[in-house]
Every structure is written in C-alpha cells, then in structure tokens.
Amino acid sequence: MPEFELIERIQARADTRSDVVLGIGDDAAVLQVPAGKQLVVAMDTLNADVHFPAGTAAQDIGWKALAVNLSDLAAMAAQPAWCTLSLSLPQADLAWLDAFLDGFLALAAHHGVALVGGDTTRGPLSVCVTVHGLVDAGQALRRDGATPGDDLWVSGTLGDAAAALAQWREGVGIDVALKARLDRPVPRVSLALALAGVAHSCIDVSDGLLADAGHLCARSGVGAEIALAGLPASDALRVLFDEEARRVLQATGGDDYELCFSAPVQARAMIERAAASSDTSVTRIGRIVAGKGVRALLDDGTQWRPSHSGYVHF
Amino acid sequence: MPEFELIERIQARADTRSDVVLGIGDDAAVLQVPAGKQLVVAMDTLNADVHFPAGTAAQDIGWKALAVNLSDLAAMAAQPAWCTLSLSLPQADLAWLDAFLDGFLALAAHHGVALVGGDTTRGPLSVCVTVHGLVDAGQALRRDGATPGDDLWVSGTLGDAAAALAQWREGVGIDVALKARLDRPVPRVSLALALAGVAHSCIDVSDGLLADAGHLCARSGVGAEIALAGLPASDALRVLFDEEARRVLQATGGDDYELCFSAPVQARAMIERAAASSDTSVTRIGRIVAGKGVRALLDDGTQWRPSHSGYVHF
Numbered sequence: 001m002p003e004f005e006l007i008e009r010i011q012a013r014a015d016t017r018s019d020v021v022l023g024i025g026d027d028a029a030v031l032q033v034p035a036g037k038q039l040v041v042a043m044d045t046l047n048a049d050v051h052f053p054a055g056t057a058a059q060d061i062g063w064k065a066l067a068v069n070l071s072d073l074a075a076m077a078a079q080p081a082w083c084t085l086s087l088s089l090p091q092a093d094l095a096w097l098d099a100f101l102d103g104f105l106a107l108a109a110h111h112g113v114a115l116v117g118g119d120t121t122r123g124p125l126s127v128c129v130t131v132h133g134l135v136d137a138g139q140a141l142r143r144d145g146a147t148p149g150d151d152l153w154v155s156g157t158l159g160d161a162a163a164a165l166a167q168w169r170e171g172v173g174i175d176v177a178l179k180a181r182l183d184r185p186v187p188r189v190s191l192a193l194a195l196a197g198v199a200h201s202c203i204d205v206s207d208g209l210l211a212d213a214g215h216l217c218a219r220s221g222v223g224a225e226i227a228l229a230g231l232p233a234s235d236a237l238r239v240l241f242d243e244e245a246r247r248v249l250q251a252t253g254g255d256d257y258e259l260c261f262s263a264p265v266q267a268r269a270m271i272e273r274a275a276a277s278s279d280t281s282v283t284r285i286g287r288i289v290a291g292k293g294v295r296a297l298l299d300d301g302t303q304w305r306p307s308h309s310g311y312v313h314f
Numbered sequence: 315m316p317e318f319e320l321i322e323r324i325q326a327r328a329d330t331r332s333d334v335v336l337g338i339g340d341d342a343a344v345l346q347v348p349a350g351k352q353l354v355v356a357m358d359t360l361n362a363d364v365h366f367p368a369g370t371a372a373q374d375i376g377w378k379a380l381a382v383n384l385s386d387l388a389a390m391a392a393q394p395a396w397c398t399l400s401l402s403l404p405q406a407d408l409a410w411l412d413a414f415l416d417g418f419l420a421l422a423a424h425h426g427v428a429l430v431g432g433d434t435t436r437g438p439l440s441v442c443v444t445v446h447g448l449v450d451a452g453q454a455l456r457r458d459g460a461t462p463g464d465d466l467w468v469s470g471t472l473g474d475a476a477a478a479l480a481q482w483r484e485g486v487g488i489d490v491a492l493k494a495r496l497d498r499p500v501p502r503v504s505l506a507l508a509l510a511g512v513a514h515s516c517i518d519v520s521d522g523l524l525a526d527a528g529h530l531c532a533r534s535g536v537g538a539e540i541a542l543a544g545l546p547a548s549d550a551l552r553v554l555f556d557e558e559a560r561r562v563l564q565a566t567g568g569d570d571y572e573l574c575f576s577a578p579v580q581a582r583a584m585i586e587r588a589a590a591s592s593d594t595s596v597t598r599i600g601r602i603v604a605g606k607g608v609r610a611l612l613d614d615g616t617q618w619r620p621s622h623s624g625y626v627h628f
Contacts, residue, residue, distance in 0.1 A: 031354075050435065
C-alpha cells in the first residue's frame with residue numbers, strides 16, 4: 001500500500017523535539033505546551049496552478065508551503081514549534097516526495113520545527129500545512145493594535161514575487177533574484193520575535209501591501225497613509241521595471257511574505273536594532289491615522305488609485 | 315474580493331470558547347492549553363471523487379470532514395477543543411458554503427469544538443481540517459500499548475460505509491441507513507473518553523478493520539486473531555448482503571470510523587459500562603497474541619485471506 005511507503009519516507013526524515021510526546025505514526029500527535037505559553041495556530045494551503053505554476057520544482061513547493069505558514073506565525077511574533085502536512089498527490093511519486101521534503105524539511109530544520117503528523121492522499125496536487133507556535137501569554141502581536149500616530153513599517157523589499165510571476169506570465173525569462181523571492185520566500189521569524197513588545201500591530205504581506213495594510217487598519221479601526229515613493233525595492237525590480245510598473249507590483253503584488261507593522265514613534269531606535277540583530281532590513285513607509293482606509297500617496301501628495309488593491313483569491 | 319466574503323461568512327457563524335484568546339480574523343489563532351494537559355493534533359483531507367462522490371451534499375461533506383478528524387482524536391481518547399479549516403473551492407459559492415457549514419458546525423457544536431482559523435482558496439474541491447484536542451498528561455490512548463492476552467474490541471458495526479459505496483458504484487439505489495453511515499460517520503468521542511485508563515491501545519477504523527488492526531499490532535509489536543463470524547453487522551448489512559460479501563465489507567471496507575481497541579480481560583465489565591454510558595455498542599472480536607500480523611479466522615478455524623486488507627490510498 002503505497003500510502004504507507006510515503007508516510008514511512010516522511011517519518012524517517014522528520015526531525016523531532018523534546019516537547020513532541022508522540023510524533024508521526026499514531027492517529028494523532030501529542031505535544032507538550034510549556035507552562036506560561038499560549039499556542040498560536042495558522043493553516044494555509046497551496047494549490048497547483050493557483051498558488052504556484054504547476055512546473056515549479058518540488059523542492060520549492062515544499063519550502064514555500066512551510067514558509068507561507070511560518071510567515072503567519074511571524075506576523076504574531078510566535079516562536080515556531082511544530083507542523084502537520086497534508087499532501088494530495090496525483091500519484092505516489094517517491095522521487096517527487098523526496099525533493100519536496102528536501103525543501104520543506106530544510107526550512108523546518110532552520111527554524112527548529114518538528115513535522116509531527118498529517119496525511120498523504122490522492123488528488124490534484126495540493127499542499128496544506130498547519131503550523132504551531134508559542135508565545136508568552138498575552139504577548140502575541142496582533143492586527144488590532146495599530147494606533148493613530150504610529151509609524152507604519154515594512155520589512156525587506158516589496159513586489160519581487162509579483163514581478164517574477166509577471167515575467168512568467170509574459171513568457172519572458174524570469175530574473176533569478178526575482179524567482180528566488182517567488183519560490184523561496186523567507187519568513188521573517190527572527191525580526192518578528194525581536195518586535196514582540198515593541199510593535200503595536202503586525203500582518204504579513206501575502207495579498208499585496210495595500211490590501212494587507214487595509215486588513216490591519218480595519219481590525220484596528222484606524223486608517224493609514226503610505227508614501228509610495230518610499231516603498232523598498234530590490235535592485236532587480238529597479239533595473240527591470242519602470243516606475244509605474246514597479247509601483248503596481250510593490251503596492252498590490254502578492255506573495256512577498258514581508259511583515260507590515262505599526263509601532264510608536266518612540267520605538268524607532270529599538271526597531272532599527274531589531275532589524276540589525278535579525279539581519280533584516282526595515283523601512284518606514286507611512287503612518288497610522290484616525291479614520292479608515294489606506295491612502296497611497298504619490299510624490300505630489302495626491303492619492304494613487306490602483307485598479308485593484310491586491311491578490312484576488314477567486 | 316470574494317475570499318473575504320467567504321471568511322466573514324464563516325467567522326459570523328463560528329462559535330468560540332473561553333480558551334480561544336484570538337479566533338478567526340488575524341494571521342493565526344491564539345489558544346490557551348490548560349495546565350496539566352497535553353495537546354493532541356490530527357489532520358485529514360477529503361478530496362472530491364477520492365474520499366466522497368463529487369455529488370455528495372455539501373452538508374454531508376462538511377460533517378464528514380470534521381467527523382473523520384474527530385475520530386482520530388477519539389482514537390487517542392482526547393477531548394476535542396479547536397479546529398482549523400482549509401477549504402479549496404472551484405468557485406466562491408456562498409450557498410454551497412452555507413450548506414457545508416450547516417454540517418460542519420452542527421458536529422462542531424455537538425462536541426464543543428471552536429473553529430478558530432484556516433483559509434479559503436480556489437482549487438479543485440478539497441477540505442482539509444486540523445483538529446486539536448486535550449488529554450491529561452501521559453494519558454493519550456496510543457496504538458503501541460497492545461499486550462498479548464488483551465481482548466480486541468470494536469465499537470458499533472462494520473462495513474456499512476463500504477456497503478453504501480459499493481451500492482453507489484453499482485448504480486443501484488443506496489440504502490438510507492447505509493448512506494447515513496457513509497456520509498455522516500459518528501466519531502466515537504464519548505466512548506473513547508470513557509476508555510481512557512482502561513484500554514491498552516486504540517486505533518480508528520478508517521482504512522478497513524484488518525488493515526487498521528494490522529497498524530495497531532505493528533506499532534505494538536504483537537499479533538492478533540480475529541473471529542470473522544463475530545464481527546458486528548448492522549441490520550441493513552445483514553439484509554442486503556450475503557455472508558461472503560458481508561465478510562469482505564466488514565473486514566476490509568474503509569470509512570467506518572469505529573474504534574478498534576485492546577484491553578485486558580479483567581477490564582471487560584468496565585468496558586461494557588463505558589459502552590453503556592456512552593450509548594455505543596462494543597463487541598469483542600478477538601485477542602492480541604504474541605508474534606506479528608493479524609489472522610482473520612473462519613468458523614472452522616482456518617485463516618481467511620482477502621484479496622486486499624483495506625483501502626488503497628493511491
């Protein structure tokens with residue numbers, strides 16, 4: 001029965017941790033949450049031809065499926081701990097599975113995450129991951145804490161993943177630096193952990209900056225102003241796209257998995273230190289204001305209105 | 315953006331619990347595991363045309379997606395607490411979602427389970443659920459505790475779901491009682507909770523009795539003998555299928571979601587009381603022996619060898 005071969009293959013390669021009482025191989029995993037900690041849980045699915053081109057390398061699919069979930073934990077400033085994986089495959093392909101695990105488990109090992117369960121089944125290629133993280137009680141970084149007067153920050157650079165996807169759709173060669181951002185997003189876990197207790201609110205940028213900043217503002221009951229000229233861009237994006245194309249990619253492109261967070265003005269030096277200590281760049285891109293909605297401002301102070309503000313899921 | 319309409323629809327209908335610090339609506343949920351408890355996590359996906367006929371009513375898909383996961387928690391004797399749901403849909407169909415939630419949330423409410431997160435996305439119809447339960451530290455009921463001399467037990471009746479599927483494949487009308495077993499499996503949660511500290515080992519019967527008893531034996535390093543004539547059958551199965559067909563369905567049919575468990579002979583009276591108190595029938599079907607493998611015995615004591623022992627996933 002090949003399912004068991006697949007599971008055994010996964011089990012043989014999965015690392016464990018001392019807080020895993022029972023991992024892969026029973027009806028469920030048993031885990032020990034330390035006293036004083038709260039559990040943080042996120043779940044995200046990647047479907048072939050929706051979240052990645054069907055031809056994407058198995059290693060990259062594995063990496064990305066875990067990365068997008070770890071990015072959600074990062075947005076809560078949670079320390080990653082465990083994950084489960086539900087893998088739907090058109091056929092039981094052990095070589096594909098091995099390559100998938102190369103990517104998935106490399107990122108898991110980097111963050112000390114134990115793969116503790118899940119299932120494998122037949123179906124159109126789809127990868128569903130649930131991640132579990134830990135925070136000190138009451139210390140999760142939420143979307144609803146933004147306060148008028150806060151600075152609005154973003155980590156890394158914006159628009160690279162969407163730029164790679166645009167090149168792929170046009171059938172031109174994809175720039176390698178941009179492709180790496182699309183296929184191997186880096187969850188900003190260490191930056192996030194350093195922001196706990198400093199930032200007021202946080203969200204990860206998966207649907208596009210304006211859309212996700214909008215979610216943060218809606219949950220906080222505030223508005224935001226963002227200066228488009230100040231959005232951080234990679235060298236590749238600057239070289240390969242003109243100003244207007246870049247603006248669309250940076251402000252509305254999805255799949256960046258950067259953190260967008262607000263923090264009081266007094267915290268600027270602490271945030272710069274958090275960025276330095278986690279080797280992650282951060283940029284102040286605007287501020288939180290009273291009211292509602294996100295205003296994206298051009299250099300002349302007028303509001304820019306994109307045709308859409310972010311990734312449309314359906 | 316219809317995804318947010320879907321999420322809002324789910325959020326508006328999802329119940330919460332006092333141990334949910336933060337539910338649907340942020341990057342991740344935040345949950346409080348009580349002191350002294352361990353966390354039990356299971357994850358299972360149902361794909362259209364693999365785990366259910368594509369024409370299955372949305373209510374039933376919702377029910378079953380949660381039920382198969384709660385069955386895994388039951389097999390560990392864990393008290394269900396929270397779940398997350400990742401729903402892939404070909405299109406954003408609010409009427410379908412409402413019907414799906416009718417089934418899903420009815421079962422969740424029955425077991426006091428809060429839906430705390432997940433995602434909705436475009437893709438072939440697929441439902442992935444992660445469930446979280448709680449056990450007293452060290453008290454999870456595992457597959458690896460079976461001991462030679464133990465009785466082997468099973469809850470409820472076997473083969474009904476597979477019988478319904480057989481009728482569906484043959485294109486004959488499906489008996490309503492059998493169809494209910496296929497579409498609305500009942501996770502044996504209350505029986506399982508009563509078995510904690512009494513049974514030595516447990517597994518849920520999802521792939522077929524012989525296959526799943528085999529997994530339990532393999533993990534425990536023991537063998538088992540099962541008397542086929544003693545397997546519990548529903549009235550519908552008895553009326554509609556002859557003895558040989560029944561035997562195949564009961565011993566190898568999947569999707570029953572009954573519990574197969576081992577317990578010492580001395581515990582028989584306690585198990586009968588656990589069954590009575592949880593209003594769930596139980597049947598002694600055999601015993602655990604030294605050695606390995608499961609021997610399915612005919613009335614004359616000879617071994618029956620089916621063409622396959624359970625559901626083949628690929």
